[in-house]
Amino acid sequence: MSFTKDTKLPSYEDLECPVVNVSSPALRAGSFHLAKYCDLQFKEFMLCRQEEQDPRKCVKEGKDVSLCAIDFFRKVRDTCNDTFTTFWTCLDNASEGEMGFHYCKKEQHAFEQCAKDKMNLERPEPGYFSMVRMHDTKRPVPSDPFRAGSLERHPPKLEVPNPPTLSQANEYPEARIGMKFGSRKPWVFEAKLWD
Amino acid sequence: MTGFSKVAVYRQELPPRGGFTPIPWTRVPSRRIPLWPFVSLWLASNIFGYFYHLSEKREYWKNEMEMDESRSCIEPVLLAEQDRITLRQYRANRDEEAKLMSDVPGWEVGTWFGSKIFKSRTYFPDRPHVLDYYGLARPSSQRLDINAGQWQI
Numbered sequence: 001m002s003f004t005k006d007t008k009l010p011s012y013e014d015l016e017c018p019v020v021n022v023s024s025p026a027l028r029a030g031s032f033h034l035a036k037y038c039d040l041q042f043k044e045f046m047l048c049r050q051e052e053q054d055p056r057k058c059v060k061e062g063k064d065v066s067l068c069a070i071d072f073f074r075k076v077r078d079t080c081n082d083t084f085t086t087f088w089t090c091l092d093n094a095s096e097g098e099m100g101f102h103y104c105k106k107e108q109h110a111f112e113q114c115a116k117d118k119m120n121l122e123r124p125e126p127g128y129f130s131m132v133r134m135h136d137t138k139r140p141v142p143s144d145p146f147r148a149g150s151l152e153r154h155p156p157k158l159e160v161p162n163p164p165t166l167s168q169a170n171e172y173p174e175a176r177i178g179m180k181f182g183s184r185k186p187w188v189f190e191a192k193l194w195d
Numbered sequence: 196m197t198g199f200s201k202v203a204v205y206r207q208e209l210p211p212r213g214g215f216t217p218i219p220w221t222r223v224p225s226r227r228i229p230l231w232p233f234v235s236l237w238l239a240s241n242i243f244g245y246f247y248h249l250s251e252k253r254e255y256w257k258n259e260m261e262m263d264e265s266r267s268c269i270e271p272v273l274l275a276e277q278d279r280i281t282l283r284q285y286r287a288n289r290d291e292e293a294k295l296m297s298d299v300p301g302w303e304v305g306t307w308f309g310s311k312i313f314k315s316r317t318y319f320p321d322r323p324h325v326l327d328y329y330g331l332a333r334p335s336s337q338r339l340d341i342n343a344g345q346w347q348i
Contacts (some may be wrong), residue, residue, distance in 0.1 A: 001288065001292070001327055002327065004305035007319065009289065020272055034268060036267070041271075042271040046270075054321065055319075068274065069272045098262075100262060101261050101265075126257060127260065129267060130263070187279045
């Protein structure tokens with residue numbers, strides 16, 4: 001509602017992309033192997049999202065993510081379909097709709113074994129995805145690098161000049177008088193700072 | 196007095212033959228059961244239970260971590276799709292608003308009769324905002340949109 005004619009929204013053609021047509025228990029079942037398979041694309045997309053904080057600028061990376069996910073599930077369907085199906089149906093039937101993994105350990109081990117044998121995909125250790133991961137990209141740094149990683153979503157860009165260098169600061173009246181960049185006793189001498 | 200020729204027949208309540216049974220008058224202390232088996236059992240259950248509880252906690256948090264990790268693994272897929280859906284909807288909303296308010300004098304799309312919402316610099320919402328997405332929708336379609344409950348906000 002707050003988008004004027006001036007805001008650039010991507011067109012319908014730019015947003016065309018095949019949908020990852022997979023239900024939620026199947027997504028949860030294949031989540032670890034999916035993140036291992038599509039690691040690069042996922043990291044690119046999430047980095048772009050965090051740095052730019054603008055979905056319009058990350059449409060291409062999002063498309064890569066979706067295509068890679070579709071590719072992964074197609075591969076699973078071609079090789080490991082049976083174990084995967086038993087696993088996600090078991091998760092679907094877990095109590096209270098939690099889809100908790102501790103109800104389906106056997107099926108999980110069977111699927112992991114199949115993935116290791118046929119798809120050469122090893123699931124990383126249990127604590128891997130909680131840790132901070134580094135990513136190296138060729139993508140250029142966003143326009144406002146001071147915004148990257150800040151908790152404030154859109155910190156204001158203040159029109160202030162650069163702070164003075166130390167040599168410049170030695171000529172300021174504060175330095176000549178005795179107050180320079182925050183001393184403990186600011187009013188050391190009684191003198192006129194500015195006229 | 197005269198006339199006591201008949202004797203009344205009665206039955207007297209007498210002690211039984213051989214006398215009464217003896218009355219127990221000595222002290223009889225209560226039955227006692229030993230306390231040490233119960234105390235030792237309780238202490239043993241405490242000790243073993245503590246270590247078992249620690250292992251169970253570890254197992255519980257391992258399972259919780261696994262679930263959280265799987266959710267964060269899936270997040271990029273859902274976020275990409277969500278972004279595309281919202282961008283498509285924003286575009287449709289803007290076009291619809293232009294169509295609706297084309298005959299209202301003084302109205303510019305995205306503003307309140309010309310005065311902009313964000314005055315100094317443009318702002319694009321990072322995550323889907325209710326008003327931007329549902330701005331021109333009827334309430335029944337808001338309730339029917341189940342997938343919006345799964346959006347990463």
